[in-house]
Amino acid sequence: MDSARQILRDIYGYTDFRGQQEPVIEAVMAGRDAVVLMPTGGGKSLCYQLPALMLPGTAIVVSPLIALMQDQVAALKLLGIKAAFLNSSLDPETERRVLADLRGGGLDLIYIAPERLLQERTLNFLRPIGIALIAIDEAHCVSQWGHDFRRDYLDLHVLGQHFPGVPRLALTATADARTRKEIIGRLALTDPALFVSGFDRPNIQYNVLPKSDNRRQLLHLLSRHRDQAGIVYCMSRKKVESTAAWLTEQGHPALPYHAGMAAGERAANQHRFLREDGLIMVATIAFGMGIDKPDVRFVAHLDLPKSIEAYYQETGRAGRDGEPAEAWMVYGLQDVVRLRQMVDTSEVGEARKREERARLDALLGWCEVTECRRRALLAYFGDSLAEDCGNCDVCLQPPETWDGTVAAQKLLSCVYRTGQRFGAGHVIDVLLGKETEKVFQHGHQRLTTFGIGADRSQPAWRSVIRQLVVQAYLRVDHDRYGALVLTELSRPLLRNEHRLVLRKDPEAARQRKPKLRKGTVAEQDRQLWEALRDCRKRLADDQGVPPYVIFHDAVLMQMMEYRPGSADELLAINGVGQVKLDRYGEEFLAVINEH
Numbered sequence: 291m292d293s294a295r296q297i298l299r300d301i302y303g304y305t306d307f308r309g310q311q312e313p314v315i316e317a318v319m320a321g322r323d324a325v326v327l328m329p330t331g332g333g334k335s336l337c338y339q340l341p342a343l344m345l346p347g348t349a350i351v352v353s354p355l356i357a358l359m360q361d362q363v364a365a366l367k368l369l370g371i372k373a374a375f376l377n378s379s380l381d382p383e384t385e386r387r388v389l390a391d392l393r394g395g396g397l398d399l400i401y402i403a404p405e406r407l408l409q410e411r412t413l414n415f416l417r418p419i420g421i422a423l424i425a426i427d428e429a430h431c432v433s434q435w436g437h438d439f440r441r442d443y444l445d446l447h448v449l450g451q452h453f454p455g456v457p458r459l460a461l462t463a464t465a466d467a468r469t470r471k472e473i474i475g476r477l478a479l480t481d482p483a484l485f486v487s488g489f490d491r492p493n494i495q496y497n498v499l500p501k502s503d504n505r506r507q508l509l510h511l512l513s514r515h516r517d518q519a520g521i522v523y524c525m526s527r528k529k530v531e532s533t534a535a536w537l538t539e540q541g542h543p544a545l546p547y548h549a550g551m552a553a554g555e556r557a558a559n560q561h562r563f564l565r566e567d568g569l570i571m572v573a574t575i576a577f578g579m580g581i582d583k584p585d586v587r588f589v590a591h592l593d594l595p596k597s598i599e600a601y602y603q604e605t606g607r608a609g610r611d612g613e614p615a616e617a618w619m620v621y622g623l624q625d626v627v628r629l630r631q632m633v634d635t636s637e638v639g640e641a642r643k644r645e646e647r648a649r650l651d652a653l654l655g656w657c658e659v660t661e662c663r664r665r666a667l668l669a670y671f672g673d674s675l676a677e678d679c680g681n682c683d684v685c686l687q688p689p690e691t692w693d694g695t696v697a698a699q700k701l702l703s704c705v706y707r708t709g710q711r712f713g714a715g716h717v718i719d720v721l722l723g724k725e726t727e728k729v730f731q732h733g734h735q736r737l738t739t740f741g742i743g744a745d746r747s748q749p750a751w752r753s754v755i756r757q758l759v760v761q762a763y764l765r766v767d768h769d770r771y772g773a774l775v776l777t778e779l780s781r782p783l784l785r786n787e788h789r790l791v792l793r794k795d796p797e798a799a800r801q802r803k804p805k806l807r808k809g810t811v812a813e814q815d816r817q818l819w820e821a822l823r824d825c826r827k828r829l830a831d832d833q834g835v836p837p838y839v840i841f842h843d844a845v846l847m848q849m850m851e852y853r854p855g856s857a858d859e860l861l862a863i864n865g866v867g868q869v870k871l872d873r874y875g876e877e878f879l880a881v882i883n884e885h
């Protein structure tokens with residue numbers, strides 16, 4: 291493995307392997323099939339790129355994402371690696387050249403879409419040229435249960451017959467046991483070595499807070515991420531559009547992305563997000579599959595996703611470069627009501643509904659946790675954590691809990707006395723003893739519960755209602771315009787047979803001040819930082835690639851910190867290899883010198 295380390299250092303400029311990269315590479319070099327499950331950003335690509343450089347012949351990389359092949363190949367070329375792609379986007383002339391290179395043995399890696407690879411003529415062409423290995427990326431696309439299912443992936447099992455003895459490597463970030471089995475079976479892998487890395491993404495900080503004024507809350511988040519790239523997920527297309535426009539007005543350049551936009555416009559926005567520094571993408575869940583932009587610094591959810599799985603996948607797009615990143619979410623009673631209603635009214639069978647309800651409840655419970663949020667997240671996936679993480683909202687600012695039994699009793703009786711016909715707003719008015727028109731209209735000022743909750747604020751009562759609904763002590767009836775109604779759990783609580791522990795919502799005023807964290811630029815370094823980014827952008831535009839393909843943020847950060855003055859010192863930076871030093875070293879050294 292000495293030569294692998296050498297390549298890692300010389301070509302990629304990295305000092306060490308990450309996670310299970312080394313054992314995976316060893317298995318492939320020994321000719322074994324392998325299944326590699328690594329979280330997003332774990333470094334899957336090196337697992338096949340290094341063997342591709344060491345083994346004789348060309349490595350085939352099967353990828354479902356035609357749109358991304360070009361950037362992946364461009365990034366390899368900048369490292370001085372001989373790579374190309376074959377897909378329907380190539381013009382005939384380029385394609386002829388790629389085929390000629392392949393036949394002449396001049397390529398270390400060829401990226402191909404599955405439908406293209408499986409054509410008889412492609413297989414016939416590739417068979418005689420000497421194949422080093424076959425890497426099947428996004429291997430979970432074979433799963434008919436998942437939402438990324440690709441019909442063409444099912445036929446990939448024939449590769450074993452066409453290329454006997456060639457090691458095949460299946461890679462994915464989706465790791466439940468069922469999908470894993472399906473991958474091995476459907477790809478017909480032979481006694482594969484299995485590499486399962488944990489789900490933890492330690493560089494992502496998790497923050498979940500009750501929704502109050504979500505625009506103000508979002509601005510507060512952005513104050514921690516000035517000029518950084520991020521994704522803001524919203525539920526509806528309309529909200530995507532209005533949020534993107536509003537953010538731009540506020541001086542945070544943002545682009546919309548949703549399935550209702552014309553394909554061209556969508557592609558253009560995605561392209562800009564990848565190419566330009568510090569843009570915000572406001573999107574529905576239509577955006578994200580295979581976005582391997584490494585420097586997404588935050589993923590924000592303005593609306594709740596449907597499950598912990600969806601949440602994990604969406605937030606997984608933050609911080610692929612291993613640098614500090616933030617997963618941030620606000621949620622409120624409205625989200626709970628909307629999602630429950632969506633499940634109830636969806637046209638699927640009862641069994642499926644039960645499953646979806648359970649998933650949603652797991653997510654809601656997770657929102658309200660009072661233990662380390664990361665620990666709870668990992669536990670959901672069957673992973674454990676030895677110690678509290680110290681990098682989630684619960685660890686950083688442990689929520690206070692309180693005995694909410696009496697408050698809940700007041701609320702439930704008020705719901706009962708008003709006839710289980712009113713929504714949260716009116717019930718709270720009655721509790722607070724507010725003399726509104728609606729109160730008088732229904733004579734609610736005469737109820738014994740009128741004003742019995744005046745000791746708490748309106749937001750405090752909202753928090754109680756939300757938590758009661760999450761814990762099923764109270765239900766929202768959407769057939770009756772959002773009326774709150776009692777459930778079978780309400781009675782024991784009213785009779786004092788249950789005690790109820792509730793979480794105290796952090797008050798807006800007490801919310802953490804934006805802190806300067808690792809990965810944030812101090813003011814005196816700002817000029818050098820901007821200059822380094824400008825230099826990177828200029829070089830990237832010259833080459834027609836995204837800026838991070840030139841150097842990651844982490845590399846620029848190190849330049850800022852160590853201020854290398856010579857080529858040797860620059861080479862010592864993690865992420866600077868010989869080829870990039872030769873290409874860009876002078877320009878960056880000049881920028882550092884000037885500041």
Ligand code: ADP
Nearest residue numbers: 304306307308330331332333334335336584610
């Ligand atoms: P994945 O495909 O698993 O999501 P990638 O292969 O794209 O992840 O790698 C994520 C990022 O981590 C890339 O930018 C890559 O250059 C970087 N990386 C991979 N391996 C290492 C390593 N050993 N040391 C430092 N950075 C690494």
Ligand code: ZN
Nearest residue numbers: 662679682685
């Ligand atoms: Zn924690």
